[in-house]
Amino acid sequence: MRPIEGLTVLVDLDTRQVLEISDKGGSIPIPKAANTDYRYSAQKPNQVLKLLKPISIEQPNGPSFTVEDDHLVKWANWEFHLKPDARAGVIVSRAKVRDPNTGEFRDVMYKGFTSELFVPYMDPTDAWYFKTYMDAGEYGFGLQAMPLEPLNDCPRNAHYMDGVFAAADGRPYVRSNMVCVFESYAGDIAWRHTECPITGMQIREVRPKVTLVVRMAASVANYDYIIDWEFQTDGLIRVKVGLSGILMVKGTSYENVNQVSSPENLHGTLLSENVIGVIHDHYVTFHLDMDVDGSDNSFLKVNLQRVQNSPNETPRKSYLKATKTVAKTEKDAQVKLKLYDPSEFHVINPTKRTRVGNPVGYKLVPGGTAASLLDLDDPPQKRGAFTNNQIWVTPYNRSEQWAGGLLVCQSQGEDTLAVWSDRDRPIENKDIVLWYTLGFHHVPCQEDFPIMPTVSSSFDLKPVNFFESNPILRTPPNVDTDLPVCVAAASA
Amino acid sequence: MRPIEGLTVLVDLDTRQVLEISDKGGSIPIPKAANTDYRYSAQKPNQVLKLLKPISIEQPNGPSFTVEDDHLVKWANWEFHLKPDARAGVIVSRAKVRDPNTGEFRDVMYKGFTSELFVPYMDPTDAWYFKTYMDAGEYGFGLQAMPLEPLNDCPRNAHYMDGVFAAADGRPYVRSNMVCVFESYAGDIAWRHTECPITGMQIREVRPKVTLVVRMAASVANYDYIIDWEFQTDGLIRVKVGLSGILMVKGTSYENVNQVSSPENLHGTLLSENVIGVIHDHYVTFHLDMDVDGSDNSFLKVNLQRVQNSPNETPRKSYLKATKTVAKTEKDAQVKLKLYDPSEFHVINPTKRTRVGNPVGYKLVPGGTAASLLDLDDPPQKRGAFTNNQIWVTPYNRSEQWAGGLLVCQSQGEDTLAVWSDRDRPIENKDIVLWYTLGFHHVPCQEDFPIMPTVSSSFDLKPVNFFESNPILRTPPNVDTDLPVCVAAASA
Numbered sequence: 001m002r003p004i005e006g007l008t009v010l011v012d013l014d015t016r017q018v019l020e021i022s023d024k025g026g027s028i029p030i031p032k033a034a035n036t037d038y039r040y041s042a043q044k045p046n047q048v049l050k051l052l053k054p055i056s057i058e059q060p061n062g063p064s065f066t067v068e069d070d071h072l073v074k075w076a077n078w079e080f081h082l083k084p085d086a087r088a089g090v091i092v093s094r095a096k097v098r099d100p101n102t103g104e105f106r107d108v109m110y111k112g113f114t115s116e117l118f119v120p121y122m123d124p125t126d127a128w129y130f131k132t133y134m135d136a137g138e139y140g141f142g143l144q145a146m147p148l149e150p151l152n153d154c155p156r157n158a159h160y161m162d163g164v165f166a167a168a169d170g171r172p173y174v175r176s177n178m179v180c181v182f183e184s185y186a187g188d189i190a191w192r193h194t195e196c197p198i199t200g201m202q203i204r205e206v207r208p209k210v211t212l213v214v215r216m217a218a219s220v221a222n223y224d225y226i227i228d229w230e231f232q233t234d235g236l237i238r239v240k241v242g243l244s245g246i247l248m249v250k251g252t253s254y255e256n257v258n259q260v261s262s263p264e265n266l267h268g269t270l271l272s273e274n275v276i277g278v279i280h281d282h283y284v285t286f287h288l289d290m291d292v293d294g295s296d297n298s299f300l301k302v303n304l305q306r307v308q309n310s311p312n313e314t315p316r317k318s319y320l321k322a323t324k325t326v327a328k329t330e331k332d333a334q335v336k337l338k339l340y341d342p343s344e345f346h347v348i349n350p351t352k353r354t355r356v357g358n359p360v361g362y363k364l365v366p367g368g369t370a371a372s373l374l375d376l377d378d379p380p381q382k383r384g385a386f387t388n389n390q391i392w393v394t395p396y397n398r399s400e401q402w403a404g405g406l407l408v409c410q411s412q413g414e415d416t417l418a419v420w421s422d423r424d425r426p427i428e429n430k431d432i433v434l435w436y437t438l439g440f441h442h443v444p445c446q447e448d449f450p451i452m453p454t455v456s457s458s459f460d461l462k463p464v465n466f467f468e469s470n471p472i473l474r475t476p477p478n479v480d481t482d483l484p485v486c487v488a489a490a491s492a
Numbered sequence: 493m494r495p496i497e498g499l500t501v502l503v504d505l506d507t508r509q510v511l512e513i514s515d516k517g518g519s520i521p522i523p524k525a526a527n528t529d530y531r532y533s534a535q536k537p538n539q540v541l542k543l544l545k546p547i548s549i550e551q552p553n554g555p556s557f558t559v560e561d562d563h564l565v566k567w568a569n570w571e572f573h574l575k576p577d578a579r580a581g582v583i584v585s586r587a588k589v590r591d592p593n594t595g596e597f598r599d600v601m602y603k604g605f606t607s608e609l610f611v612p613y614m615d616p617t618d619a620w621y622f623k624t625y626m627d628a629g630e631y632g633f634g635l636q637a638m639p640l641e642p643l644n645d646c647p648r649n650a651h652y653m654d655g656v657f658a659a660a661d662g663r664p665y666v667r668s669n670m671v672c673v674f675e676s677y678a679g680d681i682a683w684r685h686t687e688c689p690i691t692g693m694q695i696r697e698v699r700p701k702v703t704l705v706v707r708m709a710a711s712v713a714n715y716d717y718i719i720d721w722e723f724q725t726d727g728l729i730r731v732k733v734g735l736s737g738i739l740m741v742k743g744t745s746y747e748n749v750n751q752v753s754s755p756e757n758l759h760g761t762l763l764s765e766n767v768i769g770v771i772h773d774h775y776v777t778f779h780l781d782m783d784v785d786g787s788d789n790s791f792l793k794v795n796l797q798r799v800q801n802s803p804n805e806t807p808r809k810s811y812l813k814a815t816k817t818v819a820k821t822e823k824d825a826q827v828k829l830k831l832y833d834p835s836e837f838h839v840i841n842p843t844k845r846t847r848v849g850n851p852v853g854y855k856l857v858p859g860g861t862a863a864s865l866l867d868l869d870d871p872p873q874k875r876g877a878f879t880n881n882q883i884w885v886t887p888y889n890r891s892e893q894w895a896g897g898l899l900v901c902q903s904q905g906e907d908t909l910a911v912w913s914d915r916d917r918p919i920e921n922k923d924i925v926l927w928y929t930l931g932f933h934h935v936p937c938q939e940d941f942p943i944m945p946t947v948s949s950s951f952d953l954k955p956v957n958f959f960e961s962n963p964i965l966r967t968p969p970n971v972d973t974d975l976p977v978c979v980a981a982a983s984a
Contacts, residue, residue, distance in 0.1 A: 038685065038697055038965055049592055049966045051568040051725055052702050053553040055677045060980035061545040076543040100541055122813070124806035146686035151970040152698035155679040185547045186678035187647040187705060189718055191945050193530065193737045194638035194711040205530055206644035209946070210544050213679060219686040226681055233543055234945035245685045257849030264815055270848045272961070279796075279814055304771075304933055306865045314616035318867035321614070322771055322935050323756055337831055339863045342933055354938055356762045357749030368859050371831045373798045375810035441796055441834055443814050445956040446846055453683050453726040453962060454701070464937040469764070470945060473530055474541045478643040486976035488552035 005251030031274040060484035084163030088113035089141040115287040116403040118384035122279040123267040132380035137408025147177040154180035222246040240458035277444025295431040302344040333393035358465035365460040370439030382413030396431040497743030523766040552976035576655030580605035581633040607779040608895040610876035614771040615759040624872035629900025639669040646672035714738040732950035769936025787923040794836040825885035850957035857952040862931030874905030888923040
């Protein structure tokens with residue numbers, strides 16, 4: 001929060017020579033440190049805000065999951081592998097869900113992970129134009145994951161996993177508590193129905209929603225990314241990205257917006273005296289190698305379109321019709337989301353059908369997102385061209401794991417997902433990989449200073465005609481006698 | 493789940509005469525009852541799926557909220573009024589948040605509630621074209637709210653409120669446990685930061701996220717709507733709509749998709765033998781009478797647009813610039829959301845600024861949503877014209893509470909939010925009402941049979957330069973000695 005503004009040093013890392021020093025910020029003061037220390041130990045006792053009494057998730061009979069061989073997670077009707085990874089952070093693989101009718105495990109996803117990030121800052125001036133980070137490929141999303149803080153990063157009942165990585169000198173090192181796994185219960189409802197009293201019967205059936213969360217938090221210098229893979233008993237997988245940490249800020253001579261003649265040229269928001277939070281985007285691109293009941297799958301778009309009725313047919317002038325199209329090649333599956341031309345996006349197994357004949361599938365349900373608006377020929381956008389669409393589908397190719405290319409640092413965009421996809425290979429009834437990008441436009445505000453409250457967004461992988469019917473219909477409700485008996489801790 | 497298809501009876505409610513009986517479904521069998529009983533008591537013991545051990549949210553020193561005079565809720569840094577309402581369901585009013593710097597409560601929202609719903613089904617045939625429900629105005633969203641089920645609809649620590657309404661004959665009656673209030677902790681993170689080890693110091697600060705939820709569940713015949721108002725200590729209010737319950741289904745002679753020559757003319761999905769789940773939309777429109785630090789506010793659009801750079805200025809070809817525009821009149825504030833033309837939507841107090849000069853405000857953060865695609869002249873869309881845009885802003889007018897008009901049943905769209913807004917009244921620095929519509933396109937799938945797992949979407953009201961800085965920076969972390977000591981219940 002105390003930038004030395006305008007000072008940049010250009011270094012040739014091969015020759016180890018300083019090529020250029022630019023100091024254009026001489027007139028810009030270094031902001032004061034006041035109110036920037038966020039450590040609890042640094043707060044004065046009279047400043048502490050104790051808003052809440054203790055609250056905890058408790059499991060009197062222990063958790064419902066196990067972790068075998070330090071990588072195989074078994075929970076409720078799910079099984080999957082979990083692996084800390086230097087570049088991706090966390091890799092979830094071989095995710096299978098048990099069919100309630102047959103009792104057998106069925107493939108859902110072969111491998112899912114954070115493939116790349118793209119974080120362009122929106123300031124074209126000398127000291128800022130190059131700030132367009134690709135955090136997985138440039139820094140290692142996993143290498144930047146620090147140990148999680150028990151009771152705060154993850155609740156009491158969490159299980160922690162260590163990562164074992166290679167240091168720059170090749171020696172192995174252990175990153176302890178890098179990933180946590182825990183069951184979450186927020187008081188939400190898995191399904192419910194109450195019959196109206198007109199039936200004369202009191203029917204009310206409700207089931208609580210408990211999920212399993214796999215979490216990692218990467219502190220990529222200033223920012224903190226919290227990545228959650230959340231498994232639900234109804235077969236849904238929710239992938240959530242949370243943003244917290246410290247904004248990247250710019251020094252300025254302004255102390256108040258009223259000194260600024262054209263505030264839109266600030267490239268951001270004045271957060272505090274002499275501190276600007278620069279506008280930027282975050283894109284997080286996921287590699288989702290779906291295997292819906294086996295590896296050969298197709299990508300099906302279910303497009304909703306208005307049909308106009310003729311006046312003598314019906315009093316309705318219009319209705320929506322769902323038209324299904326299987327993508328034949330990669331270009332058919334380059335998707336820009338449109339609110340007024342909506343589709344569902346299914347990964348189906350065309351060779352397997354339900355009892356009544358629907359192809360089994362999982363659908364991608366985008367959440368709140370953002371699209372990159374940069375010029376497609378802008379150098380950072382060429383490097384980050386995997387954000388040119390929100391959805392892509394490629395045939396599996398073991399060399400196509402990293403959306404920005406294997407070697408990102410010197411990339412000019414020659415090895416990105418966009419380049420691969422433009423080959424337009426066949427993707428029907430193949431081992432396909434689905435790619436989805438979550439996006440955030442971030443116009444900073446004063447509440448983000450000096451640490452921003454978590455902002456999050458998510459997408460879902462949701463069964464769609466995968467099960468014959470609601471797979472958790474026969475689960476029991478909570479009953480009072482199952483719940484724990486708790487007392488305050490002795491010290492409280 | 494056992495429709496008698498094609499049988500409709502047209503009744504004149506004034507004369508109490510049957511005008512017409514139409515029976516076009518004679519050849520369509522009534523679906524079998526197999527697998528439709530969702531009651532736990534009706535499951536055979538060997539069919540029960542016990543997936544999880546007990547889990548509970550526990551508060552050893554009791555909850556952190558109080559409810560005074562049965563309507564004034566005080567929790568953490570929030571205060572608000574809560575009222576069960578026959579039409580709206582729940583009304584949250586006079587929501588104020590305490591400023592951590594001054595200790596004073598500051599106005600955020602004068603009144604917020606579910607103003608209207610619009611649920612058009614996408615089948616233009618005789619027995620279906622008129623199924624375009626407006627549940628608040630036609631049935632009473634509150635009147636359809638049944639008692640909540642303790643431990644399943646709301647967790648153990650919930651407080652329940654009754655509704656007192658007038659029956660059709662004018663007599664008062666009590667709807668017990670209609671609303672619940674509880675604190676939620678899902679294991680999420682309110683804010684965090686870890687310093688990279690390069691600084692040589694172990695700095696890791698994390699704060700858990702605990703929220704207060706106000707919940708109601710309306711069973712509007714087949715469907716169940718779960719409405720949550722969730723308050724966060726960082727000043728954010730999240731409004732979440734969950735959909736569960738029973739699909740409205742159509743009988744068919746088909747037992748398998750392979751018997752259907754053009755499946756897109758089914759108007760839905762074959763869910764089970766002889767049962768089609770008809771495609772439909774859900775729109776839930778919220779009346780949000782914001783009072784950001786007082787009643788006179790303005791609506792500010794912060795539009796992000798690409799700026800092209802000239803080649804000699806910077807190596808970057810483009811960046812995004814935020815342009816702010818205050819809406820002068822209602823038509824300036826009729827907003828269709830666009831992924832590729834994004835804006836933030838702020839309600840600001842133009843007369844109040846932060847220390848560094850930003851106007852104080854709250855922003856509306858849309859979540860995953862859907863837009864109505866029906867013909868604007870289609871009779872149901874004229875009645876539901878409040879869904880023609882996702883966002884509207886009107887000047888406060890006490891007769892403009894219900895987005896579909898006060899009297900919905902015979903409406904032809906003459907008294908909707910769209911009509912009011914087209915008057916194009918001034919809205920700058922006035923007591924304004926923000927309207928937002930959450931939308932869902934619902935193409936049913938077999939998992940929705942016979943009760944659908946909850947699907948939810950939400951939007952946020954988020955402080956934006958309302959506080960001088962992160963308002964929860966000085967809250968303490970969880971420590972082990974604060975947490976409860978729990979044992980399994982004796983019976984377990």
